[in-house]
Amino acid sequence: MCQVATNAFPLQFAVFISGSPPLKLEGENRVVCQLYDEVGTVIDIPTFHIFGCDDAFLLSAVALYNVCDPSNSAMFDHGLGHIVPRDAENVRMLADILEELIPKADGNKEERELKKYEHI
16 A cells, blocks of 8 residues: 655755755754754755855855755855856856756656655
């Protein structure tokens, strides 16, 4: 007998611009970051991480990248600060990377559909 899992993750792909690691509520009043050395891989869908080496939040962005599946993730350092790159060169490079990553998300769609079912 099979049952549809109620906790199936609806997203198939994510793009993070800067970002921070996932947060988890512990108890009633404590929020903690989920860091790789404590929880391992948390996000298993294909992800694309965009940040700049001069970003004040660089460590958070890298911590987010670290909790994602490394075989399904890519990162791009635009070399600037905490901004969304809009210059033609960076936009072209971002588009090229996305064109490579999106088929991964489509390929994982069937695999993720199969994971929705749990055998009882």
